[in-house]
Amino acid sequence: MKNFPVICLFIMGGILSFDATACRADIYRYVDSHGVMHFTNTPTNSRYSFYLKESPTKRPGPKSLDDIIERYAVANRLEKALVRAVIKAESDYNPRAVSRKGAKGMMQLVPETAREMKVSDPFDPEDNIRGGTRYLRKMLDLFNGNLDLALAAYNAGPGAVRRHGGIPPYAETRQYVQRVKRFLQSYR
Incomplete structure (x- = not known):
């Protein structure tokens, strides 16, 4: 031995x-x-x-992305599966994602929305999800819980939804609403 x-x-x-x-x-x-x-x-x-x-x-804080999603879904009275579906559709869970229009992070917050939701670092998953879930809740409240209109507003802005009296006739927005709803079904 x-x-x-x-x-x-x-x-x-x-x-x-x-x-x-x-x-x-x-x-x-x-x-x-x-x-x-x-x-x-x-x-x-x-x-x-x-x-x-x-x-x-x-960093201190939640141990996993799932913990972060759950924490802010509960805090904003959102279904966890809906938050996951929006993240999947927006960035495919990429915290460093940047769109052509300057939207950043996992929930793809444009700079104006990030400021409004008091997000200081849109590339920080927790900060981004905190702000994104608050904004999603705001859109649901604004459109009386109508998921299709809230998702369209999340994608194209609430002004576009109001101007068009519903989901705007933008191919990207219409596809986005359907994509989020497909992901939502798969996460439930």
Whole structure:
């Protein structure tokens, strides 16, 4: 048993150095034929390519994205599945997403909306989801709980919904409302 001390040291080193909060994973992505980005830490086929080396966060606060979503869904009287569906449709869960119109983060807040919702860092998932869920709640309240109109307003702005007396005749907005509702059904 000459190797016993080495084996014990290896096992103990592995046990002592393991910290579940410090786990790391590489992130891979691919863009499908509809322009939707898909991210994973476990690529299942060759369409995925290396995207980002993930590192552990050292910030205090909720332990997971799911915790953040739940916290602000509850705080804003929203269905958790709806928040997840909006995030999926807006950014495919990419906290660094930026749209052509300057919308930023997971819930794609334009600078004016971010200021209105007091979001100081739209790329911070918690700050973005806090502001995005407040804005979504505001749109639902503004349109008397009508999900289609609230989603259209989230996408095109409440003024466009009012001007058109309903979902604006913009292909992007109409597709957005349907996409969020499909994701909502899958998350329920």
